[in-house]
Structure formats: structure tokens, C-alpha cells
Amino acid sequence: MTFVVTESCIRCKFQDCLQSCPATCFYEGENMLVINPEECIDCGACEPECPAEAIIRDTVAGAEKWVAFNRQYAAVWPKIRKPGEVPEDAEDWIGVEGKLETEFNPAPASR
Structure with a gap:
């Protein structure tokens, strides 16, 4: 079993989840994070840390x-070990629906 990131992370990208992850299994895109399902140890520490409630259990x-989405992008995005800048308008994007179709950027993070 694993936890995965959903579209609720798009444009929010708070990164609070990184601090609690003992497996360091997060990968960074330009405007969201994903979890590598093969590296997640199913501890659940990240889920309650996400202000956007973007992390769910695979069940x-x-x-x-x-799960497929996270696996796909974890294979091409860089691993993120330390939080970076949170978008200034992140809180404005909490709860916005349909972000995958309108806001998702498939590019890897450019730190």
C-alpha cells in the first residue's frame, strides 16, 4: 500500500508533507509534488500535514x-528533500476543482 498526491496539490505545493516523510519519497514538478509509490512505506505521516488535503491512501x-499519475511523474521529476518556496497564491488554490485539466504543468521543478 501507498499514499499518493492528487490534483489538490496543483498550484498549492505547500510542502509541509516533506518534513514528516521518513522515506523521502516525494518528487517535485513545476507546480505540484508526487509520491513515488514504490518508495512510500505507507506510514501515513504525510497525510495530516497537507493543508490542501491532497494526499490520499491508495485504497x-x-x-x-x-497511483498511476504519481508513478509516471516520480519517474521523470527530481526527488525533493527540502522544502522550497511555497507559491504566494497557494492558499487561493485550496479547494479549486478541475486543476488537473486547467492548471497542471508536467515540467519538472526548475530550482
Whole structure:
């Protein structure tokens, strides 16, 4: 089992989850993070740390899509070990629906 990041992270990218992850299994895109399902140890420490409630367990209905999504982008994005800048308008994006179709940027982070 694993935890995965959903579209709720898009444009929020708070990164609070990184501090609690003992497996260091997060990868960074330009405007969101993903979890590598192969590296996640299913501890759940990240889930309550996310202000956008973007992290779910893979057993939640509909999570299969997000497991595949996280696996795909963890393979091409760089691993993130330390939090970076949180977007200035991150809180404005909490709860906005349909961000995958309108706001997602598939580019890796450019730190």
C-alpha cells in the first residue's frame, strides 16, 4: 500500500508533507509534488500535514488513477528533500476543482 498526491496539490505545493516523510519519497514538478509509490512505506505521516488535503491512501475509491499519475511523474521529476518556496497564491488554490485539466504543468521543478 501507498499514499499518493492528487490534483489538490496543483498550484498549492505547500510542502509541509516533506518534513514528516521518513522515506523521502516525494518528487517535485513545476507546480505540484508526487509520491513515488514504490518508495512510500505507507506510514501515513504525510497525510495530516497537507493543508490542501491532497494526499490520499491508495485504497480510497478512485485512487488507482492517482497511483498511476504519481508513478509516471516520480519517474521523470527530481526527488525533493527540502522544502522550497511555497507559491504566494497557494492558499487561493485550496479547494479549486478541475486543476488537473486547467492548471497542471508536467515540467519538472526548475530550482
